[in-house]
Amino acid sequence: MTSTNSLRASISGERWWGGFTAEITLTNTSTQDLSSWSYSFDSPHLLNTAPWGAEISAVLLDNGLTRYTLTGEDWGERIPAGESVTVGFNGTQGTELGNEGELSAAMLFASDSGEAVMSQASEESAESSNTTAEPMVTQQGMGDDGMHQGHTMQPTTVSGSGGGFTDINTWGSFHGSNHNSEQNELVGGRTAITTEALLAYNGLRDFAGLAPASIETVGSWAFENGLTNNSQPGGNDLQGVGLWFAMQGAKVGWISDASYDPQILADIQRTARLGSSGDVMQMIEEFGHEGFANYLTTNQLEEHFINTLKMEPHYGGWMHGRTHGFRDIEGVAIAHDIHHLTVLGWDQNEPFMNDTFDWPQWPALDVSDNTVINYYQGIVALEDPLSENLENLSGAATSLDSTASEPSPSASRSDPETVQFDPLTGAPLEVQVSGDLWEGGFTASMNVTNQSDQSLDDWGVSFISAHQFYGESWGVDISTQDLGDGLYRYELTGADWAQSLAAGQAMTVGFNALSGEDLSGDSSLTSELLMAPGTELALL
Template sequence: MTSTNSLRASISGERWWGGFTAEITLTNTSTQDLSSWSYSFDSPHLLNTAPWGAEISAVLLDNGLTRYTLTGEDWGERIPAGESVTVGFNGTQGTELGNEGELSAAMLFASDSGEAVTSQAGQESAESSDTTTNPALEPVIATPEMTSPMESSMASPMSEHGMGNHGMNHGSSSGDYIDINTWGSFHGSNHNSEQNELVGGRTAITTEALLAYNGLRDFAGLAPASIEAVGSWAFENGLTNNSQPGGNDLQGVGLWFAMQGAKVGWIADASYDPQILADIQRTARLGSSGEVMQMIEQFGHEGFANYLTTNQLEEHFINTLKMEPHYGGWMHGRTHGFRDIEGVAIAHDIHHLTVLGWDQNEPFMNDTFDWPQWPALDVSDNTVINYYQGIVALEDPLSENLENFAGSSSPSASGTMQSDSLTGSPLEVQVSGDLWEGGFTASINVTNQSNQSLDDWGVSFISAHQFYGESWGVDISTQDLGDGLYRYELTGADWAQSLAAGQAMTVGFNALSGEDLSGDSSLTSELLMAPGTELALL
């Protein structure tokens, strides 16, 4: 516990596999109300950008740590004299903390920080107090003049998509696409340095891969899938390090497998040869797009090259071929996969198909790019291509997949992904949530299935339920229609205001139920909306 003249902080929380939930209780021990406060500390962990009761900003330090600053907002902004407020956040473990048990300050903060970390608060009276610093493990709360959240944000800007990249030299976004490191990085889990990972035209893994992946699914007659859906499939099929996801695992794992499926699943069964993956990735990275398209025409499923051209997906597909599987450490840190393959290899060995040597002339190379991934070479070609087509189909990777691939598709000439059944647009909306006595908590998952960023998105619906309390990620406007019905308009706000191409976010709100929901187990779109009405895009 940390103490100063007027503010005391204590840390608690829980650890879970790959992540944690932290709570910071701040107690105002003075006789004056605090109108605002901020709290700063250095940490090796990746904190979620949506804390409760506070705003968060971050600066990546030269020593590989991140300096986070929490500033009270909404119900957590003001601390009356003698009272406390508890704010919190989720995080991804940047150093190993174990998969269960309580979280302590020693686990959350960097113990080897060489400088004092101070925090600030503003008092509602003219009372003055001294600023104190303490270079010990826990950060110090002080009470000088108030620093506004805007000033704090300007002084400590966060990266575009959140927390930076924790020791990686690569940014957390690339144009309109999200870098996989946004959801955490596991650098050090493989044998290449961050510089060596991206030599020879190799590039970072971003959500552009989801466009290529869903394009391949569309060609096969399958509906678009979110990265969370792909991630869930990987966990269900034993293709990951852990049996259960934690933190942002579903997003990172889903994006990684979507990239792999797009890289390989386009190859026709009869044409498959591991060497194709070396030749086409090397050509994408160092050659011309025309040469890549010729190879797709030669080795791909009939009509797929024309599909890419017609739907303007050539660039997305080629850019996905350039991506390096080792980037960010997810290949070892989360998608290792111990599932048995023909009794001679495991899933991780099969993943090395897209790992090339330094000269990029051979596939199935090991982590150092120097030697083959020997067990993978003993797996039959039929099993390998079905494994990757299973990633595309989201089916059992060891079964026959996409057997009628070439004849299953009627490619769209519009150049857009399939429309969501709820909104009729490239914005996919899924409704879920928890019911409680007299009300519910709604979770609205929105996915941008287009190849362009969606700014200022919004949806509307009519409901018998009454919005109550708080919302997160959306602003809500309400119109009373009479007869117990309300029209709601939800527009993206704060961290969820814009959706990059392929990005999915979950926003939500609380509501009081206008009708009896006690017989139901969870919230659905049918329960949320009034009978005979539909959710519409604004």
């Protein structure tokens, strides 16, 4: 990036399965120290709320993007004259960026241009505009008189893309298929089906360690598995069918196998439409896959998920016009009957209602709970809906059905077949150390990859170092033991969004530290610089 002002920003980072790690390097090209700064941009992605070197705030825009503002804090707040500071954050891909490779500014801002030219500009309020804001840096310096002088600079060639959420009727409507497809039937908090459901759906896929999927991909899966009226798509069928199934997968696939009961589908949709978001999140905590409620909160997906629960499956007529699947389910029902489990009565106290919302869809009640939850989890995994799906996710402790099958046990630290207690060489968990050095300390990044074929829950690593943990960590909890002689033993365990690693999944976690020895002659952090000589990183 080039700049016509005294502060220059550049974007770098890495893409990984379903997410990315972004770093923003801000360089003060002036002869005066900057005491504070902020950087704003619009993005389709979901940023983690625990950046390093900065605070982050977010405003959801009407065009479907989010306006993020980073403000320097701690070691990242002040930028001396002629020096740089690198801050960063992890994020979940809101649009597909691929599973590996470098991250560019164009990818972060969803722009066709990878270069941003900085120029003088005034800041625009996110609340007063529905257009896409170009990335903006605000700097605060010290003038000759010792008073703060505010400046702003704004890239002129980088802009976001995308519009508001798209209504499913954009790809067609089938109002003749049933009378509950009309707008005037959206009562009791029921809402239209829009592409906001894809955010909730891909959030659930990311939680399960799966890459984001487009509505066309989901639509193709539905046709391939015999879940549609027609054997082949025509017109815009892939988009409409894909969006409809993404909505259904997000509505149900979050429930743990051990907790599933059809009544949950009525209770949580009714609560989303007529109750409070806090009550919805409490139900997700109680009945969902372990850690999913926290994942939604950490990744700012609560609103998108709750809005998806509000959507009416009959809206637009797609439920009968295109997704009336005839695939046999246990010899007692067809796919269409299973779809009716998310249809509620007029008072929204009962699930599995028929097209007029006043009578149970009886065949759906004869299908086993295990088959139903795996059917909906198959929508999320894009696998055979009649097979066991998402078995790597652990179940919640609470179950409404005492006869429900227990979830398959996932790998843990106590399982000797999947987790070794030896040094990392040859173990199923691969850890790569990198990071940035700054005056008196460093920011460490650890890319952790589960190389086994099973989920690793509550993973952890240990190492000995002469450096002192300082400030914040992200994705890990850190415990410290003072060994004397200037050495410390650190134990890092996965936390929050990084607590569990699905088979093949990689995540980047990290922390800040004060250097216990001179690192000024080195350009970047390595495992050799992080750990004490003669020691190795080991699994817990």
